Amino acid sequence: MDKILRINMGAAGGPQVKSESVGSYAGLGGRALTSTIIAKEVPPLCHPLGEDNKLVIAPGLLSGSAAAMSGRISVGCKSPLTGGIKESNAGGMASQMLGRLGVAAIVLEGKPKEGMLYKLSISKDKVEIKPDNSLKMLGNYAVAEKMKAAHGDKVSCISIGQAGEMKLTGASIAFTDMEFRPTRHAGRGGVGAVMGSKGVKVIVVDDTGCPVRSPKDPGKFKEANQNWVAGLRKHAVTGQGLPTYGTNVLTNVINEAGAYPTKNFMWGRFDTCSKISGETQAETENARGGEGSATHGCHRGCVIRCSGTFYDKDGHYLTKQPEYETVWAHGGNCGIDDIDAIAMLDRLDDDFGLDTIEMGAAIGVAMEAGLIQFGDAQGAINLVKEVGQGTPLGRVLGSGAGLTGRVFGVERVPVVKNQALPAYDPRGIQGMGVTYATSTQGADHTAGYAVTANVLGVGGKVNPLKAEGQIELSRNLQIATTAIDATGMCLFIAFAILDQPETFQALLDLINAFTGAKMTGDDVTALGKNILKLEREFNHKAGFTKEQDRLPDFFKKEKLPPHNLTFLVKDSELDQVYNW
Amino acid sequence: MDAETTPRLTLTVTPGSLSRFLPLLGQGFTVQRPAGxxxxxxxxxxxxxxxxxxxxxxxxxxxxxxxxxxxxxxxxxxxxxxxxxxxxxxxxxxxxxxxxxxxxxxxxxxxxxxxxxRAGGPVSVTIKLFNLVARELGPGFLEQGVLIHGASLQDFFRRQDRGFGKIGRAADIDGRPVDFEKVPEIIPGNRLVLLALRPAGPHPG
Known part of the structure; x- marks a missing residue:
């Protein structure tokens, strides 16, 4: 990937496209590239929706190659939700296509004339941006249909729904999947609002005529890729658990642990969670859509296939298999145990372009405020529809849990850096709370997801049963995760590389054979640290202090049933996470 | 149905459909065994x-x-x-x-x-089987028979999509044949029920 496409939306005479060499950004991909560009080029104190902010869309380092699992795409900007740096990533088809087109990043900069909406098209021979106000206030599904009619189904789309156009801070960016459905989202941090502020409704990516990217050493690459795939397929999580049940397999387990945030984090167990568990969901999908409906990849080259297809009771497509976080946010967090209603909420979120975690958390806060009752599935659906319609109430909810809590005077608002917490109560799994509190991204379960610490040896080996060590573990996890986010690899590879050293080696071999580098585990660690350092510095300049690296007070004061725990990690310990 | 003894519900289901009942095992079933x-x-x-x-x-x-x-x-x-x-x-x-x-x-x-x-008399323990463990161990437990609360079983039946009844080939309670579709109306909601599943043989004809 040798070029960066810069689209100046505020240029005199209308948006201008400039293609330039990657220059000093050479060798970077995914999160490494988005965060480096944002840190170097965006004034930290700028308004996130103003002309000085930039939206960077970058495929991973290996995207566009034949490397399995390399199809993640990163989106970076200054977040309108957190006020800090943001990287949010997604699956879908665009990453592989941009990689094949040789595009290391698309950078949307400046600000267009008010009221104009644009379509950006990228193909082998040309890049063009044209106004298209016929797309105004369309949902992502309608946008995808229009693009398919205009360009055929061999292209992919990156789009925003109504929420992005309204610049709501819960807005996501959608990426079409293998079936041309806008189901893969860079959800977190309001990245869709930044795309909306740039006036870009959709980016059509067409890689027709572009070959798969060639590795520096094809022989070694092929061998490493074979070992890589074999390692993923033989592991119980990546080869069996995820393909069979998807990520929602976690519902029963987290609930049993008493760490399943229920009814806006009031309880750690949801009595009827088995009705919305991954096991029930998979059985439902297979019964309605035929065996195999619960197993599907989100992009070409995925061998884990943790997704699936959700059909309604009449057997019609409704949405992709809702993820664990979605099922929790709209389910247990809101006291809703109706899997069909949750799937409908997922569909609406995808169509309007909303982060499912942020929306579920906002509705949970609204339920606590008494707007509707916990467990009111139809009421929750109606609230999400208000967001799509852009009513005043909908705009409040679509701006996230933090704002909803302020508007309705709710004290128990589960956010860090104004971003809603995901589906693991930090009073139950306290080490997760360390990552929620200290991540550069706001509360984010994927910020410390790459369970590779003892493999990489970051910070030395940790005794698993030692009472202490949560700070070290969280630090190591955040470093490893940041590095993997740069490769474009799906984070679900983490288990296989944790348990199987030969699979971790296969990943390193894959990267080295492709790039010609000689990367070691130490280099992976250094890469992760460098990115985190850049992100921390940006946040510091944007006004963040250690006081933002904290969980909300109620986690320290309110005991979480059934284990009656509070969050016990001291502030002074949290402040040690970045002391490496 | 005897008011004192635990009713035994035996369901004969189409081959391959036993997995539809596996989510029940995630809610928990009771096992009575010696203590200690x-x-x-x-x-x-x-x-x-x-x-x-x-x-x-x-x-x-x-x-x-x-x-x-x-x-x-x-x-x-x-x-x-x-x-x-x-x-x-x-x-x-x-x-x-x-x-x-x-x-x-x-x-x-x-x-x-x-x-x-303490060693001694029997203890009642709730077992929950999740995910692949349910898939691998569940059929054995279900065929052997598991104690499940009647209310849970009623709720499970009532939540199923239309057409669920098609997987049922036969049903009986304590040896007395009952209509598969009417099982949730017949079983007691306030007691444990011993649920046993039987995969049906190939359909005759």
Whole structure:
């Protein structure tokens, strides 16, 4: 990937496209590239929706190659939700296509004339941006249909729904999947609002005529890729658990642990969670859509296939298999145990372009405020529809849990850096709370997801049963995760590389054979640290202090049933996470 | 139906459809066995789960909602709940693993100390089987028969899509044939029911 496409939306005479060499950004991909560009080029104190902010869309380092699992795409900007740096990533088809087109990043900069909406098209021979106000206030599904009619189904789309156009801070960016459905989202941090502020409704990516990217050493690459795939397929999580049940397999387990945030984090167990568990969901999908409906990849080259297809009771497509976080946010967090209603909420979120975690958390806060009752599935659906319609109430909810809590005077608002917490109560799994509190991204379960610490040896080996060590573990996890986010690899590879050293080696071999580098585990660690350092510095300049690296007070004061725990990690310990 | 004894509901279902009932096992079923055993002893000796399976395939075990690292040390008591899961994805999966590298991150919900257990009369223990463990061990338990609360069973039947009845070839309660579709109306909601499943043979003709 040798070029960066810069689209100046505020240029005199209308948006201008400039293609330039990657220059000093050479060798970077995914999160490494988005965060480096944002840190170097965006004034930290700028308004996130103003002309000085930039939206960077970058495929991973290996995207566009034949490397399995390399199809993640990163989106970076200054977040309108957190006020800090943001990287949010997604699956879908665009990453592989941009990689094949040789595009290391698309950078949307400046600000267009008010009221104009644009379509950006990228193909082998040309890049063009044209106004298209016929797309105004369309949902992502309608946008995808229009693009398919205009360009055929061999292209992919990156789009925003109504929420992005309204610049709501819960807005996501959608990426079409293998079936041309806008189901893969860079959800977190309001990245869709930044795309909306740039006036870009959709980016059509067409890689027709572009070959798969060639590795520096094809022989070694092929061998490493074979070992890589074999390692993923033989592991119980990546080869069996995820393909069979998807990520929602976690519902029963987290609930049993008493760490399943229920009814806006009031309880750690949801009595009827088995009705919305991954096991029930998979059985439902297979019964309605035929065996195999619960197993599907989100992009070409995925061998884990943790997704699936959700059909309604009449057997019609409704949405992709809702993820664990979605099922929790709209389910247990809101006291809703109706899997069909949750799937409908997922569909609406995808169509309007909303982060499912942020929306579920906002509705949970609204339920606590008494707007509707916990467990009111139809009421929750109606609230999400208000967001799509852009009513005043909908705009409040679509701006996230933090704002909803302020508007309705709710004290128990589960956010860090104004971003809603995901589906693991930090009073139950306290080490997760360390990552929620200290991540550069706001509360984010994927910020410390790459369970590779003892493999990489970051910070030395940790005794698993030692009472202490949560700070070290969280630090190591955040470093490893940041590095993997740069490769474009799906984070679900983490288990296989944790348990199987030969699979971790296969990943390193894959990267080295492709790039010609000689990367070691130490280099992976250094890469992760460098990115985190850049992100921390940006946040510091944007006004963040250690006081933002904290969980909300109620986690320290309110005991979480059934284990009656509070969050016990001291502030002074949290402040040690970045002391490496 | 005798008011004193536990009713036995036997369902004969189409081949391959037994998996539809597996989510029931995640809600928990009751097992009555002699007291005085560790979790490992209880699961292996009393429930017949192979020791190697328990050590290798079962990666996360909860006793009364707390993650266990040493199955041979934690003791089972009357009213205990044991939940079994295969390896799980993500950080949470790694954190909850028995003896895993991230166990320190959940020490507040780890099972501490062995506890005690008195040998003697039978104890009632709730077993929950999740994910691949349910898929692999569940059919054996379901064919052998599991004690499930009638209300849970009624709710399970009532939540199924139209057409669920088509998987039922026959049903009986204590040997008395009943209509498969009417099972939720017939079984008592306030008592335990012994549910046993039988895969039907090939359809005649």
């Amino acid at each position: 055993a560790s979790v490992e002893g209880f699961l292996c000796r009393a429930c017949g789960i192979a020791r190697d399976y328990l050590r290798e395939r079962v990666q996360t075990v909860f006793l009364n909602g707390k993650a266990i690292d040493d199955l041979a040390a934690a003791m089972v008591n009357d009213g205990s709940t044991i939940a079994l899961s295969a390896a799980m994805p993500g950080l949470a999966g790694a954190v909850l693993r028995k003896g895993g590298a991230y166990a320190a991150m959940r020490r507040q919900i780890s099972h501490a100390g062995p506890g005690d257990s």
